[in-house]
Amino acid sequence: xxxxxxxxxxxxxxxxxxxxxxxxxxxxxxxxxxxxxxxxxxxxxxxxxxxxxxxxxxxxxxxxxxxxxxxxxxxxxxxxxxxxxxxxxxxxxxxxxxxxxxxxxxxxxxxxxxxxxxxxxxxxxxxxxxxxxxxxxxxxxxxxxxxxxxxxxxxxxxxxxxxxxxxxxxxxxxxxxxxxxxxxxxxxxxxxxxxxxxxxxxxxxxxxxxxxxxxxxxxxxxxxxxxxxxxxxxxxxxxxxxxxxxxxx
Amino acid sequence: xxxxxxxxxxxxxxxxxxxxxxxxxxxxxxxxxxxxxxxxxxxxxxxxxxxxxxxxxxxxxxxxxxxxxxxxxxxxxxxxxxxxxxxxxxxxxxxxxxxxxxxxxxxxxxxxxxxxxxxxxxxxxxxxxxxxxxxxxxxxxxxxxxxxxxxxxxxxxxxxxxxxxxxxxxxxxxxxxxxxxxxxxxxxxxxxxxxxxxxxxxxxxxxxxxxxxxxxxxxxxxxxxxxxxxxxxxxxxxxxxxxxxxxxxxxxxxxxxxxxxxxxxxxxxxxxxxxxxxxxxxxxxxxxxxxxxxxxxxxxxxxxxxxxxxxxx
Ligand SMILES: Nc1ncnc2c1ncn2[C@@H]1O[C@H](COP(=O)(O)OP(=O)(O)OP(=O)(O)O)[C@@H](O)[C@H]1O
Ligand SMILES: [Mg+2]
Numbered sequence: 001x002x003x004x005x006x007x008x009x010x011x012x013x014x015x016x017x018x019x020x021x022x023x024x025x026x027x028x029x030x031x032x033x034x035x036x037x038x039x040x041x042x043x044x045x046x047x048x049x050x051x052x053x054x055x056x057x058x059x060x061x062x063x064x065x066x067x068x069x070x071x072x073x074x075x076x077x078x079x080x081x082x083x084x085x086x087x088x089x090x091x092x093x094x095x096x097x098x099x100x101x102x103x104x105x106x107x108x109x110x111x112x113x114x115x116x117x118x119x120x121x122x123x124x125x126x127x128x129x130x131x132x133x134x135x136x137x138x139x140x141x142x143x144x145x146x147x148x149x150x151x152x153x154x155x156x157x158x159x160x161x162x163x164x165x166x167x168x169x170x171x172x173x174x175x176x177x178x179x180x181x182x183x184x185x186x187x188x189x190x191x192x193x194x195x196x197x198x199x200x201x202x203x204x205x206x207x208x209x210x211x212x213x214x215x216x217x218x219x220x221x222x223x224x225x226x227x228x229x230x231x232x233x234x235x236x237x238x239x240x241x242x243x244x245x246x247x248x249x
Numbered sequence: 250x251x252x253x254x255x256x257x258x259x260x261x262x263x264x265x266x267x268x269x270x271x272x273x274x275x276x277x278x279x280x281x282x283x284x285x286x287x288x289x290x291x292x293x294x295x296x297x298x299x300x301x302x303x304x305x306x307x308x309x310x311x312x313x314x315x316x317x318x319x320x321x322x323x324x325x326x327x328x329x330x331x332x333x334x335x336x337x338x339x340x341x342x343x344x345x346x347x348x349x350x351x352x353x354x355x356x357x358x359x360x361x362x363x364x365x366x367x368x369x370x371x372x373x374x375x376x377x378x379x380x381x382x383x384x385x386x387x388x389x390x391x392x393x394x395x396x397x398x399x400x401x402x403x404x405x406x407x408x409x410x411x412x413x414x415x416x417x418x419x420x421x422x423x424x425x426x427x428x429x430x431x432x433x434x435x436x437x438x439x440x441x442x443x444x445x446x447x448x449x450x451x452x453x454x455x456x457x458x459x460x461x462x463x464x465x466x467x468x469x470x471x472x473x474x475x476x477x478x479x480x481x482x483x484x485x486x487x488x489x490x491x492x493x494x495x496x497x498x499x500x501x502x503x504x505x506x507x508x509x510x511x512x513x514x515x516x517x518x519x520x521x522x523x524x525x526x527x528x529x530x531x532x533x534x535x536x537x538x539x540x541x542x543x544x545x546x547x548x549x550x551x552x553x554x555x556x557x558x559x560x561x562x
Contacts, residue, residue, distance in 0.1 A: 004352065011349035019337045085333030089394070092297045092329075093350045094322040244301075 008095045009103040016107035026111065029073060033115045036065055041122060055132070058122055059140040059216045063180050063208055066151050071172035073112060074155030075165045077104050078243070082163040091243075101239050105156055105232075112148045116141065136218030143215020146228035147208055151176050153235035160242040176208075179231075183207020250275055250324075250402055250432035251296070256305035258291050258456075265291050267456035269305070273449075275401070278428035280443045280464075281436035283453035284555050289436040290330045292453070293406050296434070297327045309402055323352075326400035328408055332391035336380035340371055340390050343379060344397060351398040365393040368423065370416075384411045392420070396427075403427055405435040409442065421445045440547040443467075450547075454555040467550055474545030475519030479526055480508040481535040492533060498522040508539070519543070 020026045040061035081087040126132045155172040183204040211224040251273040258266040266288040294300040298314045307314040309321040348358045369389045409417045424446045452460040500514040513522040519542040
């Protein structure tokens with residue numbers, strides 16, 4: 001990457017993060033995220049009753065938690081720029097549009113990463129209670145981070161479509177829900193009655209569930225990583241295309 | 250510096266900008282005039298590379314905006330119609346951010362921000378967040394943004410909109426001064442600004458150019474251009490009217506409330522008509538109380554050339 005591109009990305013990402021943390025939204029989000037992860041892990045996930053030293057009950061809920069929380073973070077990405085008219089300013093600067101797209105995506109992803117890192121007390125707790133496989137926990141975190149990135153890139157895409165954040169939010173949730181359900185076992189089990197196993201496997205291959213599973217078990221498979229990276233790349237590419245074709249509106 | 254050839258933009262079936270061709274060189278200030286919805290902002294959005302053109306070519310300093318957008322954008326400063334900026338930033342933070350995107354760093358960046366803050370009188374609000382600024386200050390912040398890299402080409406969409414009379418005056422001075430060394434296009438609904446700041450003006454109506462020329466030549470297109478009003482004490486108005494009608498330079502003479510209004514045959518020859526009337530008065534030994542030639546009125550020309558919504562409806 002050449003240095004001017006780097007400078008542009010850094011400037012935009014810095015601005016974006018500044019505006020995140022300058023508003024109460026960031027803190028509200030962090031609190032809600034931590035409360036919900038705690039609630040799901042310890043109450044719904046029956047963390048203590050399981051009697052095992054691991055974070056399975058913690059990571060299982062992430063695809064569902066992110067389903068609502070990630071679109072909430074990403075919905076403003078482009079919708080807000082469009083509504084406020086700053087899109088016109090940004091896109092008449094001597095920068096490549098992809099630099100802005102990557103920068104804004106990275107800033108939000110970093111924010112989500114920070115939220116995820118703040119769940120560290122859970123890791124401390126299991127280590128205090130027993131002796132878990134910390135490699136497995138690390139893999140879980142890595143998978144969770146990429147999962148959040150995939151949802152975020154999809155939200156970036158839908159956010160570029162509209163000036164209305166609510167519309168961006170809803171469409172993102174629906175798209176992400178599809179990515180979950182395509183490989184969610186209660187759904188795939190039901191489908192076996194109508195569809196051939198080969199078809200179901202093909203559809204499930206597009207599901208984040210299928211690819212997040214490995215990470216939860218502590219396996220970092222390059223194919224799973226590639227899956228998430230492809231979703232991010234594709235969605236960001238789509239963002240660029242949408243921005244190019246839907247200027248002005 | 251700015252070369253526009255056959256620029257056209259359609260939204261769906263509707264042509265909003267229709268075959269505009271013109272160029273602006275360094276040292277020129279072009280005023281964009283036209284009724285609401287004429288396509289001024291759309292044209293500017295295409296020139297600055299925000300909207301792609303449906304047809305035609307735009308070159309900035311020789312760089313085609315479609316083929317070499319970055320090189321073209323680097324030369325341009327742009328004040329959008331919305332004068333948008335990031336509400337959660339401070340004025341200082343916003344200007345530093347724009348400077349960074351413009352490729353400035355370190356000392357050069359600080360100097361650039363300092364320069365435009367002074368230019369646009371933003372000292373007092375430098376560390377205030379933009380959302381708490383008054384409309385005029387927000388507008389000035391965005392104006393400052395457009396000047397930060399001292400661009401060779403300036404595109405400003407209604408730069409004096411929302412400013413107080415003092416600031417309007419300052420901004421006009423600024424535009425005139427910038428116009429000495431840069432190529433400037435700005436749009437406005439205030440016709441006096443054409444006189445105050447433009448070297449050339451263009452009237453656009455429903456996307457088409459209907460007039461393009463120096464402010465003086467546009468004014469000469471008005472009905473009243475070159476008309477001379479004469480008031481004398483002594484003789485009857487009708488007698489003066491009859492005497493004036495004999496002049497070779499006069500085409501029509503009318504009496505209005507004790508004064509005589511003489512229209513010239515040639516609209517640009519108002520001065521010659523005034524001279525002829527002066528000589529006539531001397532010959533006839535009239536006591537001249539008032540004699541003045543009109544330059545013409547831009548608003549008259551504007552109304553004549555453009556079809557406003559009210560007329561259309
Ligand atoms: N994105 C768009 N989609 C459809 N129509 C548009 C779009 N943007 C502008 N228009 C139409 O194009 C026409 C010209 O708009 P434009 O904003 O260029 O006018 P203007 O000359 O700047 O007017 P004003 O003096 O009010 O600023 C208007 O009729 C407007 O409705
Ligand atoms: Mg406009």
